[in-house]
Amino acid sequence: MTETYDAIVVGAGSVGVPTAMALAAQGVRTLVIDRHVSPGQGENKHALGGTRATHSVPGKILVCLRSLEIFSTWEETYGDPIDWVKGGYLFPAYGAEEEKVLKEILPVQRQSGLNIDYISPEEVQEILPGIRAEGLRGGSYSPDDGNASPLLAINAFYRRAVAEGAVFHFGERVTAILTRDDRVEGVATERGKYHAPVVIDTAGPFSPSLCANLGEELPILPELHEAGITEPVRPFFKCLVVDLRSGPGSKNDYFCQNNRGQVIFSLAPDPPEIGLNKRSTSSFLPLVSARMVDMMPRLKNLRVRRTWRGIYPVSPDGAPIVGWDQKVEGLLHATAMCGQGFMLGPGMGELLSRMVTGKTTERDAVILKEFSPRRRFESHEALK
Ligand SMILES: Cc1cc2nc3c(=O)[nH]c(=O)nc-3n(C[C@H](O)[C@H](O)[C@H](O)COP(=O)(O)OP(=O)(O)OC[C@H]3O[C@@H](n4cnc5c(N)ncnc54)[C@H](O)[C@@H]3O)c2cc1C
Structure with a gap:
C-alpha cells in the first residue's frame, strides 16, 4: 500500500529537519526522506556552527533573528544541550x-x-x-549572534520533530518527484512510492539533480x-x-x-x-x-x-532560493543556502511551515521576495 502524507520533505539536513519539526508542530502529517543513515550527514555536519543575523539584506536578517531566538532558548525550553555560545x-x-x-x-x-x-x-x-x-x-x-554545535542541534531538532509526529526514512534515496498534469503527487525512491500534495526540496547541493526530471533548472553551483x-x-x-x-x-x-x-x-x-x-x-x-x-x-x-x-x-547572488516551483504546483524549494544553512535553518523551517499551511505574514512576504526563485539574481550581499 502506498503511504500518504500531507507533505514530504526531501533531505534531513540543516533545513529539512527544522522544517519537519515546524510542520509536525502545526499538525501537518510529514515524511522526511534522506539517503544517509541519520540526520545531518549531508552538509550540516560540515558547518562550524556560526549563527548570525548579521547580514546586509533584510530577508536573511529576519530569518536568522528567528533562528537565533530558537537556538538561544533551546536548552532551557527543551533540555537538550546544543552547545550554544x-x-x-x-x-x-x-x-x-x-x-x-x-x-x-x-x-x-x-x-x-x-x-x-x-x-x-x-x-x-x-x-x-x-x-x-x-x-x-x-x-x-x-x-x-553566537555559535552552536550543528550535530547536537540537528539531533535535538530531529528528536523534537519525531515527538511532534514527523516520520523519518533514512538510508533511502529519492529518485524522482512524481507529478501529474504539472501537480506534485509524491516521490519515488529506491524502495517505493509515497504520496503527498506538497513536496519540499531541501536537498542542498543535490536540488538540481533532484528536480532534473521536471525540467526545472535551479541556478545552483x-x-x-x-x-x-x-x-x-x-x-x-x-x-x-x-x-x-x-x-x-x-x-x-x-x-x-x-x-x-x-x-x-x-x-x-x-x-x-x-x-x-x-x-x-x-x-x-x-x-x-x-x-x-x-x-x-x-x-x-x-x-x-x-x-x-x-x-x-550557491546561487548567483548569494541568497537562498525559496519559493513554490514555477512549473510544478505543490513543489516548494528551500535550497542554495550559500554557506549559511545552519543559521537559517530553524527560522526557515517555520517560514516553510507557514507557506504550506497558508499562514504567511507581511514580514514573510519581504523575505520571500528576496529569496524568490523568480528574482533576477543581480543583487549583491556585502557580507557573503
Ligand atoms: C566548511 C563549512 C563551514 C560551514 N559553516 C557554517 C556556519 O558556520 N554556519 C552556517 O549557517 N552554515 C555553515 N555552513 C553551511 C551549512 O553547512 C549548509 O548551508 C547547510 O548544511 C545546508 O543545509 P541544507 O539543508 O540545504 O543541506 P544539507 O544539510 O546538506 O541537507 C541536504 C540533505 O538532503 C539529502 N539528499 C539530497 N538529495 C537527496 C535525495 N535524492 N534523496 C534523499 N536525500 C537526499 C542529503 O543526504 C542531505 O542530508 C558551512 C559549510 C561548510 C562546507
Whole structure:
C-alpha cells in the first residue's frame, strides 16, 4: 500500500529537519526522506556552527533573528544541550573599504531589528584580546549572534520533530518527484512510492539533480569550502570573528572558539572551487593559519586536530532560493543556502511551515521576495 502524507520533505539536513519539526508542530502529517543513515550527514555536519543575523539584506536578517531566538532558548525550553555560545559576531576592519562597507550597511541592519554597532579599535581589542592593533580601524559587533554545535542541534531538532509526529526514512534515496498534469503527487525512491500534495526540496547541493526530471533548472553551483578544528584550550575569546580582508588564494576567513574550548575555522577560497570532491587539501591549512595568525598572533600556539571539506550550494547572488516551483504546483524549494544553512535553518523551517499551511505574514512576504526563485539574481550581499 502506498503511504500518504500531507507533505514530504526531501533531505534531513540543516533545513529539512527544522522544517519537519515546524510542520509536525502545526499538525501537518510529514515524511522526511534522506539517503544517509541519520540526520545531518549531508552538509550540516560540515558547518562550524556560526549563527548570525548579521547580514546586509533584510530577508536573511529576519530569518536568522528567528533562528537565533530558537537556538538561544533551546536548552532551557527543551533540555537538550546544543552547545550554544552567545559571543556575538565581530567584523574587524583594517582597510578603509571594509570600514565603509560595514558602516554603510548599518542602517538596513538596524531597520531590520539587528542589535549591532560600529565600535572603536579599543573596544574591538577588549572583545578580542590579542588581535593585531596595528592598522585596526574598529569593526562592527553584534552581541546577540553566537555559535552552536550543528550535530547536537540537528539531533535535538530531529528528536523534537519525531515527538511532534514527523516520520523519518533514512538510508533511502529519492529518485524522482512524481507529478501529474504539472501537480506534485509524491516521490519515488529506491524502495517505493509515497504520496503527498506538497513536496519540499531541501536537498542542498543535490536540488538540481533532484528536480532534473521536471525540467526545472535551479541556478545552483556546488562551491567547495574547507574547515578545521584545534585541540581544546581554556576559553580566551567568545565572539565569532570574520576577517573580510582578501588575500592571495582567499576572499575572507572566520573562526570562533566553541564551548568545549576548540577553535574552529574556515576560509573562502578565491577563486571559488567548484565541484563535489570532498577530499581535504594540503593547501588549506597553511593558507588559513597564516591569515589567522596574522590577525591574532597568539593563535600560533594552537595544535590543529583535523580539517575537512564540504559544499556550499550557491546561487548567483548569494541568497537562498525559496519559493513554490514555477512549473510544478505543490513543489516548494528551500535550497542554495550559500554557506549559511545552519543559521537559517530553524527560522526557515517555520517560514516553510507557514507557506504550506497558508499562514504567511507581511514580514514573510519581504523575505520571500528576496529569496524568490523568480528574482533576477543581480543583487549583491556585502557580507557573503
Ligand atoms: C566548511 C563549512 C563551514 C560551514 N559553516 C557554517 C556556519 O558556520 N554556519 C552556517 O549557517 N552554515 C555553515 N555552513 C553551511 C551549512 O553547512 C549548509 O548551508 C547547510 O548544511 C545546508 O543545509 P541544507 O539543508 O540545504 O543541506 P544539507 O544539510 O546538506 O541537507 C541536504 C540533505 O538532503 C539529502 N539528499 C539530497 N538529495 C537527496 C535525495 N535524492 N534523496 C534523499 N536525500 C537526499 C542529503 O543526504 C542531505 O542530508 C558551512 C559549510 C561548510 C562546507
